[in-house]
Amino acid sequence: MMLSKGAQRLDVLTGVISLGLSALLFWASLDVKDFGSIGVGASFVPKLTAVLFLLVGLALIGGAFAASKTSDVPADAKPEGEQTTGGIGAVALSVVLMAGYVAALDAVGFMISSVVYVFLQILILCKQHRRRYLMFALTSVVPAVALYYLFVDVFDISLPAGVLG
Amino acid sequence: MLLEGILSVLNLQTLLLITGGTLLGIIIGSIPGLTVTMGVALFLPVTFAMSPVDGLSLLMGLYIGGTSGGLISAVLLKIPGTPSSVATTFDGHPMAERGEAGKALSVSIICSFLGGMFSLLVLFFVAPKLAEVAVQFGPYEYFAIALFSLTLVAGLSGDSLARGLVAAGLGLTVAFVGMAPITAFPRFTFGWSELDAGISLLPALIGLFAVSQVLEAAESRKVEKPMKTVGFNLRQMGFSIRAGASHALNWLRSSVIGTGIGILPGLGGAVCNILAYGAAKKYSKHPEKFGTGITDGLVASESSNNASTGGALVPLMTLGIPGDNTAAILLAGFMIHGITPGPMLFETQGVLVYGIFTALVIANVVMVLGLFGFMRGFVRVLSVPKHILLPVVMMLCVIGAYGINNRLFDVGCMLAFGVLGWLMKKANLPTTPLLLGFILGPIIETNLRRGLMSSRGDFLPFLTEPISGLTLLAAFAVVAVTAYRAIRPSQKASLLPSG
Known part of the structure; x- marks a missing residue:
């Protein structure tokens, strides 16, 4: 079995996570009430899944170590493309922005929080593109307002109105 | 019941919903990076x-349109709009570069329609018979079939059974x-009371297939370049009946492959277009011409991927088991309306079942008319940059997740x-087994x-009951x-692109 060094590391990491999940699921299953039913109780299938995680985790780690013993390990391909912005930093920023958006929904309302979110998310995603702030602002405001009225008035779905409500 | 079902769809409102759904589906399918799965998930709340x-007619329109829309960018940009159109790029784009884009598009559109109609015929005749058999199934059979489906999906998604x-374990x-x-x-x-009723399917679906794409776009270090399509002349669209008839065998073989693969859990359009292309090349009198821009390749790819749509609905409607991601979202579409797909669906909701069949036929017709009629409009949509599109998609995600129970927890x-x-x-783990x-x-x-x-x-009865025993043997x-x-x-070969 030929695996690149990166793939081996990924297999070991996935294997370790799988073992961790196995332990966690088995431990949590001990608290599940079975009510002494005929056949198997509510903790049986979770425990079986914990065993699955254990076996697969061991297989992944074992496979990675077996592959590391082969001499001609292919090198990892270098990422292509222009290095500009993006990367884990942009992902973390996007997650924080999304979490803020969700947290602000009830208090501020769908329309305002959506406008702010969309504008800032466009800035994160646009990278080296020309920053046309007026266009970005319009793109943030028009869909937020249109979607709010479309879903609330036409599709009868309630959305938080917040300070505008 | 059949007539009642047909009539339930033949009113202005439902026809408009099918038409709108199909056209929106084409747009979503044509934009590389947006998937039909994401499109159907986003429109569930509507x-x-x-x-x-x-509701289900709208979703079926999106499904058919989304599966077909990928051909536009496959032919004009050499980028498949969906994984179902990968093989369309092999011959579609060389034809477009040669100035035959109109011909390539028309062959693809017609074959998409014919492939889709073939699978609907199979769905129409096979599904009720299978449902009659499935009514007899008990817990042993259902356990075995569900386990087999999950095993197949885990084995064939991505590049490793262990992954x-x-x-699949995460999903369980x-x-x-x-x-x-x-x-x-x-x-x-x-101790969280919000979790007492379990985790809702819809937020999970939207998160897995739409929100993750926004994060992927944020991570990407590549600067998005404006998409340049190959020029095409709509007057070139169309081909002679004689030319079409010469591809009848290729079309039939590809449609059978598409429908068959669609029925099997875990595969679907992403795999069958490659398999059908390979089969067409293998049985062709001129295999060396494949990849240089011949219509045979387009017939194989586009017939098979649309044929997988009807196939994927067979296990969903007869057993309540979705074959792929999009079918899983359609299952959520049924459940939102308090309907559980399965063998009893044909007895208790016969009118709805035949209404859905009719909606699928109409969606296929709208797909052809829409693609021929609005091709220039669809091509223009391809130029909308992702940094503008994806934040708006995220806004739709929030509406969808909030709209289920009106709670921020979702x-x-x-x-x-x-x-x-x-x-x-990032960890190269496929998402389809998690969902299944x-x-x-x-x-x-x-x-x-x-x-x-x-x-x-x-x-022991799980092994000694014939259907259950054989299915468990197949899973093993x-x-x-x-x-x-x-x-x-x-011999290691991946059948599916990861995810």
């Missing part, structure tokens, strides 16, 4: 307030949260699943426990063959 026939099983674990089947006592809720779940989906892609594990988990557990209750704790064979291939590197 169906909340609709009648089941209207597929980790993803998510499904454990909430009321336990049969005893109906909460488990794995850790929106938080959606976000968590979005991050999980992104992490899984989530959906099939309760079916597997409930039927295992019911079966053991009726056999008084004896596992899938695991054995996939593991054997993984150990023998020369």
